[in-house]
Amino acid sequence: xxxxxxxxxxETRRITAEDVVMRxxxxxxxxxxxxxxxxxLATLLSKSFQDSTGRxxxxxxxxxxxxxxxxxASLWNSFWVAIVATVIVVPLAxxxxxxxxxxxxRAKGFFLALALLPLFAPSxxxxxxxxxxxxxxxxxxTWLFGASVYGPIGIILAQVFYCFPHAxxxxxxxxxLADGRLYEAAEAMGTPRWRVFLTVTLPGVRYGLISAMFVVxxxxxxxxxxxxxxxxxxxxLATDAYKQVIGQQNFEMGAVVGFVLLVPAxxxxxxxxxxxxxxxxxxxxxxxxxxxxxxxxxxTAFLFYCVVLGGLVAxxxxxxxxxxxxxxxxxxLTLSLKNYNFAEFESNGFGPxxxxxxxxxxxxxFGTAIIFSGAYLIEKGQGFASGRALAQLxxxxxxxxxxxxxxxxxVFFINAKxxxxxxxxxxxxxxxxxxxxxxxxxxxxxxxxxxxQIDNEFEAVSASLKVPFYRTFARVTVPICxxxxxxxxxxxxxxxxxxxxxxxxxxxxSNKLASISIVHMDEAGATAAAAAMATLIVLTAxxxxxxxxxxxxxxxxxxxxxxxx
Amino acid sequence: MDQVVDRTARNGPASPLNGSAMVPHxxxxxxTKRFGAFAALDNVSLAVEQGKLVCFLGPSxxxxxxxxRVIAGLETQDSGRIEIGGRDVTPLPPSQRDFGIxxxxxxxxxxxxxxxxxxxGLVNRRKPRKExxxxxxxxxxxxxxxxQTSKYPVQxxxxxQQRVALARALASSPSLLLLDEPLSALDARxxxxxxxxIKALQRRLGITTIMVTHDQEEALAMADRxxxxxxxQVEQVGSPADIYARPATAFVADFVGAMxxxxxxxxxxxxxxxxxxxxxxxxxxxxxxxxxxxxxxxxEEVRVRGVEAGSANAVPVVVELLDFLGAFCRATLRPxxxxxxxLRSDFSANAMRDLGIKxxxxxxxGLPPEALRVFDVETAGGA
Numbered sequence: 001x002x003x004x005x006x007x008x009x010x011e012t013r014r015i016t017a018e019d020v021v022m023r024x025x026x027x028x029x030x031x032x033x034x035x036x037x038x039x040x041l042a043t044l045l046s047k048s049f050q051d052s053t054g055r056x057x058x059x060x061x062x063x064x065x066x067x068x069x070x071x072x073a074s075l076w077n078s079f080w081v082a083i084v085a086t087v088i089v090v091p092l093a094x095x096x097x098x099x100x101x102x103x104x105x106r107a108k109g110f111f112l113a114l115a116l117l118p119l120f121a122p123s124x125x126x127x128x129x130x131x132x133x134x135x136x137x138x139x140x141x142t143w144l145f146g147a148s149v150y151g152p153i154g155i156i157l158a159q160v161f162y163c164f165p166h167a168x169x170x171x172x173x174x175x176x177l178a179d180g181r182l183y184e185a186a187e188a189m190g191t192p193r194w195r196v197f198l199t200v201t202l203p204g205v206r207y208g209l210i211s212a213m214f215v216v217x218x219x220x221x222x223x224x225x226x227x228x229x230x231x232x233x234x235x236x237l238a239t240d241a242y243k244q245v246i247g248q249q250n251f252e253m254g255a256v257v258g259f260v261l262l263v264p265a266x267x268x269x270x271x272x273x274x275x276x277x278x279x280x281x282x283x284x285x286x287x288x289x290x291x292x293x294x295x296x297x298x299x300t301a302f303l304f305y306c307v308v309l310g311g312l313v314a315x316x317x318x319x320x321x322x323x324x325x326x327x328x329x330x331x332x333l334t335l336s337l338k339n340y341n342f343a344e345f346e347s348n349g350f351g352p353x354x355x356x357x358x359x360x361x362x363x364x365x366f367g368t369a370i371i372f373s374g375a376y377l378i379e380k381g382q383g384f385a386s387g388r389a390l391a392q393l394x395x396x397x398x399x400x401x402x403x404x405x406x407x408x409x410x411v412f413f414i415n416a417k418x419x420x421x422x423x424x425x426x427x428x429x430x431x432x433x434x435x436x437x438x439x440x441x442x443x444x445x446x447x448x449x450x451x452x453q454i455d456n457e458f459e460a461v462s463a464s465l466k467v468p469f470y471r472t473f474a475r476v477t478v479p480i481c482x483x484x485x486x487x488x489x490x491x492x493x494x495x496x497x498x499x500x501x502x503x504x505x506x507x508x509x510s511n512k513l514a515s516i517s518i519v520h521m522d523e524a525g526a527t528a529a530a531a532a533m534a535t536l537i538v539l540t541a542x543x544x545x546x547x548x549x550x551x552x553x554x555x556x557x558x559x560x561x562x563x564x565x
Numbered sequence: 566m567d568q569v570v571d572r573t574a575r576n577g578p579a580s581p582l583n584g585s586a587m588v589p590h591x592x593x594x595x596x597t598k599r600f601g602a603f604a605a606l607d608n609v610s611l612a613v614e615q616g617k618l619v620c621f622l623g624p625s626x627x628x629x630x631x632x633x634r635v636i637a638g639l640e641t642q643d644s645g646r647i648e649i650g651g652r653d654v655t656p657l658p659p660s661q662r663d664f665g666i667x668x669x670x671x672x673x674x675x676x677x678x679x680x681x682x683x684x685x686g687l688v689n690r691r692k693p694r695k696e697x698x699x700x701x702x703x704x705x706x707x708x709x710x711x712x713q714t715s716k717y718p719v720q721x722x723x724x725x726q727q728r729v730a731l732a733r734a735l736a737s738s739p740s741l742l743l744l745d746e747p748l749s750a751l752d753a754r755x756x757x758x759x760x761x762x763i764k765a766l767q768r769r770l771g772i773t774t775i776m777v778t779h780d781q782e783e784a785l786a787m788a789d790r791x792x793x794x795x796x797x798q799v800e801q802v803g804s805p806a807d808i809y810a811r812p813a814t815a816f817v818a819d820f821v822g823a824m825x826x827x828x829x830x831x832x833x834x835x836x837x838x839x840x841x842x843x844x845x846x847x848x849x850x851x852x853x854x855x856x857x858x859x860x861x862x863x864x865e866e867v868r869v870r871g872v873e874a875g876s877a878n879a880v881p882v883v884v885e886l887l888d889f890l891g892a893f894c895r896a897t898l899r900p901x902x903x904x905x906x907x908l909r910s911d912f913s914a915n916a917m918r919d920l921g922i923k924x925x926x927x928x929x930x931g932l933p934p935e936a937l938r939v940f941d942v943e944t945a946g947g948a
Contacts, residue, residue, distance in 0.1 A: 013641055014656040457672035460639050463659035464666045465686030465737065476674045562676045562717040 018468045019383060026387045029374045033394035035421070036437040040409030041401065047412045048255035061256045071253075074235035075260065081152050081236065082220035085159040089167050090212050092160070094205075096309055097171035099302030102178075102201075104294045106303060112172075114310035116165045117317055120541035122498040122515045124225030124522070125534040126161040129319040130154050131230060131527060137330045150232030158226045161316050163219050167212040174208020180290035207275045214268040221264050222402030224501040225515070229522050229530075237261050238404055238501065245408065245505060258408040262401065269400035317538070324532035340536075345521050345529040352517035353536055359431045359503075359513060360496035367436035367443065367496075368489040372481070375447035376473060380459055399441035403502030406438050411505045426508025434506055435496040443488040450484035451477070483556065490548045494541045589648075590615040590773040591636060591741060596645030598631055598797075605631040606642065607797040613790075618767050618774040620784035623794035624820065629777045630745060632794070636775065637743055638662050650740050665734030669746040671726040673718040673733075679705070680714040683732045690737070704732040707766065724755040731763070735770070742767070744776040748783060760787055781821045785809065793817045815940040818861045825909055828942075829860040837937070841903040844878045845934040852939070861938040864895060867910030868931035869920060878932040882908065887924050896922070898930065 051057045065071050096115060100108050118126065133140050134149035134157075147153055178201075186196045224238040231239060237257060245254035325335045343349035374395065378388050398406065414425045424430040454477065462472040478485070500515045507516055514533050522530040589612035598606040605628045613619045621629035634640035636647055638659035646655040654662045673682050680701050687697045705711050708728040718726050727747060734742060747763070748756045764787045767774050778784050784791050785805040793800040793808060793816075801813040812818035819826060831854050832838040837846045839860060852858065872879050883904075886897040894917055898908040910930065912922060922928065 013658060014661075016658050016660070018660065019658070455668075455670050455672045457668045457670060458674065460637070460659065461666065461668070461672045461733075462685075463639070464637065464664055464734070464739075464743075465689070466660045467686055467689045468660075471689065472674075476676060479676045560676075562678075562719060 018470075021468070021470060022377070022381055023384050023387075025373070026377050026381060026384050026391065029370075029377055030387050030391050030394070032370065033374075033391055033440075036433050037394050037397055037401075037406075037440070040406060040413040040437075041397075043413040043416060044255050044258055044405065044409035047252060048259050050252060052250075052252060061252050065253065065256045065260070070235065071240060071257070074237055074240045077152070077235060078221050078237040079264075081155055081159070082217045084152075085156050085163065085220045086213050086216045088156070089160045089163050089216050090171075090209065092309065093164055093167035093212065094171050094209065095302075095305055096164075097168050097175050099306050101172055101175040102290075102292050103299045103302045104292055105299045105306065111306045111310045114314055115168050117313055118162055119165050120494060120498070120545065121317065121538045122225055122500055122518060122534055123158075123162045123223050124229045124500060124515075124518060125320050125531075125538065126158040126316055127154065127226045127229035128323070128518075128522065128527060128531050128534060129161075129316045130157050132319050132323045132329070132531075133316075139330070148232065150230060151234040154230035154232075155227055155234065155236070158230055159220045159223065161313065162223070162226065163216045164313065166219060167216050170212040170215060171205065171208050174205040174211075178204055178290040180288040183290055207278055210275055211272050214272045218265050218268045218402075222261055222404060222501065224404050224504060225519065228500075228519055238402075241404055241408060242504065245411070251412065254408060255412065258405045262405050265402050265405075266400045320531045321535045321538070323528060324535045326528065329528060339526075339528040339532040342517075342529060342533065345524065345526040346517055348512060348517075352512045352514045353533065355428065355507075355511045356497055356514035356537070357540070359428050359435070359511070360493045362428065362432040363435040363439075363496040364489045364493035366432065367439070367492045368485060370436065371440060371443045371488060372447045372478075372485055375444055375451055376477060379448055379451045380454075380456075380469075380477075382459070382469075395444040396441055398437055398439070401438075403438050403499060404504070407434060407502050407505040410434050426506070426511070428511045431503050431506055431511065431513065432496070434502055435499060436492070438499065438502040439492060439495045443491055446484055446488050446491070447481070450481045454480060482560070483552065486548060486552065490544060493544050497537055497541050497544075588615040589613060590650055591775065592648040593632070593636065594646050594648075596632070596635055596642045596647070598628075598635060598640065598642045604797045606635065606645075609645070609794075609797070609799055611792055611799055611802060613773060613775060615773055616771045617789040618764065618776065618787060620788035620791045621775065621777045621794055622781060622784040622788075622791050622821070623779065623800075625779060627794040628797040629779075629792075629794050633743055633745055633775060633777045637664060637666060663739050664741040664743050665737070665739040666743040667727070667730045667734050667745065667747045669749050671718070671723075671730045671750075673726055673730055675718050678715050678717055679710070679721070679729050682718070682729055683736055685733060686737050700736065701732075704736055705729075707735070708732045709762070722755075723751050724759055727751065727759060731766075735772075740773065742772050742774040744774065746777055746779070749778070749780070756783075763787070785821070791821075793820065795820070812861070812938065815859045815861065818938060818940065823864050823909070824938075825862045825864065827860040827862075827906070829858050831856045831858060835934075837939075839903070840906055842880065842900060842906070844932060844937065846937045846939065847935045848937070848939050850939075857942050859940040859942055861940060862908075862932060862936060864909045864911040866933060866936040867898075867908065868933060869910070869912060869916055869922075869928065872929050872931040874929060876931055877934055878937075879929050880908075880932060881927060881929050884922060884924055884926045884928065887922070894922075901927065 048061055049056055049058060051060070096111075099105055100112055130138075130149055131154070132138060134144050134154070135141070138149065141149075144153065149157070182200050182204075183196065186200055191199070221236075222238060224242060227234075227236045227239045228242065235243075237260060241254050241257040241261065244250045244257055323329060324339050325337070326332075327334050327336045327338055342353075346352065374391060378392050378395070381388055410430070413419060414422060414430065416422075424433075458472060458476060459469055462469060498515060500519065503513055504516060504519070507513055512520075514537055518530045518533045518537075521527075521533065591613040593609055593611050596606050596609045597604065607628075609628070609632060621632060623629045631640055635642045636649075638647075638654065638657060638661075646653060648654065649662055649664070674685065677685065680698075683701045683704055684697045687700060692700075701714065702711065705714060708731050710725060710728050710732070713721065713725065713729075718729065721729065727750075731747075744763070748760055751759065760783055776784075776787065785808075788805055790802060791805055791808050792802050795816050801808060801817045803811075803813075808817060808821050812821060812824075815826065818824045827839045829837045829839045831849060831852045832843060833854050834851075835845055835847070835849060837844050837849070837858065837860060846860070849858075881901040882898040883901060884896055885899050888895045888897075893911045893913050896910050896912055898910060900906050900908065908930075912920075916922070920928070
């Protein structure tokens with residue numbers, strides 16, 4: 001008898017109760033991601049190929065789009081405004097990030113916090129500020145020499161403020177990843193400073209610079225709030241989509257505009273992923289971190305620069321806050337809380353604010369649970385590899401989808417006649433799901449990064465000890481990742497609170513959100529009340545962040561004693 | 566059914582451990598595992614005797630860790646079957662096989678104390694708290710860490726962490742202990758001490774143990790039997806002394822210990838030729854003249870005392886280089902008659918002193934015919 005006779009073909013692994021739990025969880029994750037991300041986008045896409053009766057018309061809508069001069073004009077407007085804003089904001093952010101990473105200037109932590117302030121405000125807050133500054137009744141109106149702030153100038157100014165922290169964070173990461181030995185080698189060879197900058201520093205951060213440009217460009221093209229508030233008669237893609245859907249009820253054309261919006265975002269995203277992959281390879285594991293040396297002249301110069309820039313950021317934010325307390329700009333400058341009496345401007349009074357809190361809390365709690373568990377299943381799960389790969393793909397998708405496009409997709413998807421989930425339309429739950437989906441990718445990457453740092457053998461050890469995976473997940477994985485989990489929760493909360501574009505199409509009469517109420521009050525001419533609501537959001541977001549930091553320091557310090565040697 | 570085959574047939578030529586009257590605790594039969602086009606395991610069969618410590622030894626990528634993970638059920642093989650304790654566990658997930666495992670990275674849960682780590686699997690079996698505490702204390706005493714119960718892993722040294730991992734793996738009294746490069750992350754000194762302790766512990770408990778290592782010294786020092794693996798296949802199975810003294814293939818000879826390797830040709834009955842050298846050689850087993858072979862000679866087998874011009878395989882050489890390695894010197898020698906050949910040999914400190922060996926010197930060394938090992942030229946699967 002030959003040996004070959006004893007070779008057994010692969011026997012399928014017996015399925016245990018634990019495997020069933022794992023598979024059901026993966027299927028649930030994929031189903032959620034399909035419903036929350038893939039299907040709305042697919043519906044949007046198919047809508048753009050239909051006429052108003054739902055008949056397939058091929059590219060007819062697109063032909064009509066490009067034959068309409070006003071629509072093509074806003075496409076062009078979006079592009080050039082985004083390019084100008086990018087060209088302004090990236091160098092400004094680069095110098096600021098350089099000061100924070102490559103000099104020994106004082107109070108770096110303070111200036112970092114200052115520059116991050118815009119992240120805690122809805123994008124349109126900066127637009128409101130610039131109306132107070134340069135608007136029809138602005139106190140520095142004359143500085144524009146007769147030009148109107150309502151239009152490209154205002155949009156660009158407000159976008160620079162809004163995009164500044166996004167670009168700066170990318171550049172800080174890039175500048176922090178420097179190999180100190182390259183600088184020592186250059187110095188040992190007697191290389192002049194400017195040449196070191198051109199041959200070592202710039203090549204080292206070139207991917208970060210490109211990445212920052214893509215991010216800013218995409219943010220500007222896809223942002224809705226700023227153009228809505230300060231754009232005046234100047235049309236851009238984002239406001240077109242809004243007008244087509246809300247104003248003219250032309251859903252098909254809205255879908256086409258949404259798809260046109262999607263294209264630059266997807267292209268920028270794809271290029272950026274490509275570039276980031278190279279950035280990782282740039283720094284070898286044995287690199288020595290660069291320690292900037294004391295250089296009084298350079299340190300003072302950058303401190304001065306950061307004082308000016310950081311001061312401007314704070315001032316723009318401050319103008320809106322200040323404006324919200326002024327009784328009646330510009331005629332009665334006494335300070336009062338009159339503008340916070342929202343019942344005068346808004347039928348629901350404080351309702352939108354509480355709706356926002358409610359929605360942000362749902363998004364933070366459930367979003368964090370779904371995203372972290374999902375990342376765990378994708379990263380550490382066993383079996384059902386195709387399901388996990390699909391989930392990973394879907395989890396990375398929202399990064400490339402502007403909030404407005406996702407929101408449009410939701411409108412079409414949830415209102416489709418065949419959709420049994422139609423009852424969700426206008427509910428706070430749908431708003432929260434939309435936010436979770438919109439901000440999924442960044443949170444997912446945070447969770448995955450934390451999970452990747454955990455020993456891969458934990459699951460193997462648990463299995464050998466006959467402990468089911470979900471027990472180890474609860475007893476070991478979640479406690480270890482607690483800091484990342486809280487980061488995700490606060491990220492979700494702040495973004496759900498401040499977003500406009502993701503939810504503008506989805507709110508119902510009973511649950512209008514604060515950010516949308518800002519748009520409406522501004523539309524109705526109640527700029528001060530809009531500023532007041534925006535101020536309230538900023539305060540809430542900042543409070544949440546401060547609580548998070550405090551919790552991190554006090555509570556976690558004690559609970560996580562095992563991290564200390 | 567395929568599994569029900571004649572036992573004697575299966576224990577025939579396919580089983581490398583046939584012949585001895587042993588009780589196999591782990592049996593691996595015809596296991597193949599591919600990752601894409603790469604065969605990590607190529608039809609591997611072997612048996613591990615009850616109560617013994619077996620080392621899987623080989624270079625990285627030879628399949629030894631994959632084999633361990635297949636036995637554990639952490640990796641699913643493409644074909645072949647695994648038996649543990651006489652039970653076919655091929656379709657079973659890891660949690661239904663009976664083993665404890667220790668990884669190179671320790672894999673201790675950082676947020677749990679030492680006692681919680683060791684008791685992790687016990688808690689799940691709903692044992693009384695008191696019983697668990699007693700068992701944990703017993704295990705920690707066993708691995709020499711009785712006082713560390715309430716510390717966290719980060720507060721322990723690497724060696725201590727690995728002891729805790731060992732205690733955790735032994736907690737539920739498994740019948741099989743799997744060690745995946747358990748000492749590789751440790752300092753040299755700690756490694757030697759822990760290696761002796763693991764061996765003593767294994768003897769005391771009599772637990773069947775499989776250890777994966779790439780360190781031949783570790784394998785030689787610890788194992789009852791060594792399984793040398795290369796390119797997804799088993800090259801040789803044997804006791805450490807066996808493997809060292811009688812390597813079955815050129816690969817084993819080269820991987821375990823140091824070995825001079827020469828391309829040679831059979832010159833006649835009991836004679837081989839290496840380039841210009843004509844040598845007497847045992848172990849040719851009647852290979853015909855003209856056949857190409859590989860010839861191996863361990864550095865410590867090169868004789869330097871009592872060699873005269875007339876004695877067997879006396880070769881005049883020039884000492885080209887001497888590397889001082891403490892207790893001995895590794896010399897690079899070039900035969901005077903064949904300067905293109907390099908012969909490495911180990912000279913004890915004694916011999917160095919007595920004979921006054923220096924670089925550049927000429928001396929006559931002996932290559933004992935019985936120490937010359939003959940291998941087939943293409944020995945991928947064994948002689």
